[in-house]
Amino acid sequence: DIVMTQSPDSLAVSLGDRATFTCRSSQSLLYTSDNKNYLAWYQQKPGHPPKLLIYWASTRESGVPDRFSGSGSGTDFTLTISSLQPEDVAIYYCHQYYSSPYSFGQGTKLEIK
Amino acid sequence: QMKLVQTGGGVVQPGRALRLSCEGSGFTFANFGMHWVRQAPGKGLEWVALIWNDGTNKRYAEAVKGRFTISRDNSRNMLYLHMSRLRADDAALYYCARDQGIGTRRILDQWGQGTLVTVSA
Numbered sequence: 001d002i003v004m005t006q007s008p009d010s011l012a013v014s015l016g017d018r019a020t021f022t023c024r025s026s027q028s029l030l031y032t033s034d035n036k037n038y039l040a041w042y043q044q045k046p047g048h049p050p051k052l053l054i055y056w057a058s059t060r061e062s063g064v065p066d067r068f069s070g071s072g073s074g075t076d077f078t079l080t081i082s083s084l085q086p087e088d089v090a091i092y093y094c095h096q097y098y099s100s101p102y103s104f105g106q107g108t109k110l111e112i113k
Numbered sequence: 114q115m116k117l118v119q120t121g122g123g124v125v126q127p128g129r130a131l132r133l134s135c136e137g138s139g140f141t142f143a144n145f146g147m148h149w150v151r152q153a154p155g156k157g158l159e160w161v162a163l164i165w166n167d168g169t170n171k172r173y174a175e176a177v178k179g180r181f182t183i184s185r186d187n188s189r190n191m192l193y194l195h196m197s198r199l200r201a202d203d204a205a206l207y208y209c210a211r212d213q214g215i216g217t218r219r220i221l222d223q224w225g226q227g228t229l230v231t232v233s234a
Contacts, residue, residue: 049224097219100172104158
């Protein structure tokens with residue numbers, strides 16, 4: 001099974017500053033036949049279901065603000081919020097859909113400093 | 114607009130069974146794979162099961178294999194999770210989620226509101 005590890009567990013950032021989340025997988029998520037990384041990012045606000053932000057490691061879901069971006073390949077991935085807004089306070093999860101079971105990272109909690 | 118509305122859930126004794134339901138609307142339900150994902154209180158997300166759009170293929174997490182069954186009725190736009198031999202560690206908020214594709218994409222682009230399952234004697 002693929003294990004997803006996120007760091008840090010929590011993050012405090014000032015409004016307007018950059019927030020960076022890291023996700024590492026125990027094996028490569030790059031499928032060579034299509035050259036795609038099977039990695040997504042979700043945002044979950046308290047009392048709400050998760051919301052898809054990024055898939056294929058760097059493709060922004062429709063309607064997601066462009067301050068959110070994803071990067072990385074293979075086993076190391078990053079989610080970046082370029083300029084933190086108050087509504088970005090949430091827990092962020094990475095998710096591998098390369099192979100079953102389709103595991104999530106433990107999450108990174110984002111707070112305002 | 115697209116919606117997933119969940120029903121079912123509640124308090125159940127260990128060893129008993131329970132069925133969760135998820136009704137899709139605002140999209141062509143039969144064209145999309147569907148997933149169940151759960152979240153224990155105060156914990157992270159755990160993928161549970163996947164069913165292809167036509168019900169021909171299913172996948173399960175090891176923790177639920179042999180005890181849970183995912184199914185669907187495309188004529189009613191309904192997704193189900195039949196849970197049997199429930200254990201204390203099955204207690205969680207259960208979400209249904211739509212696959213971006215027929216089930217082969219496994220990108221969860223829309224989520225239900227969640228339904229709580231409590232396992233207690």
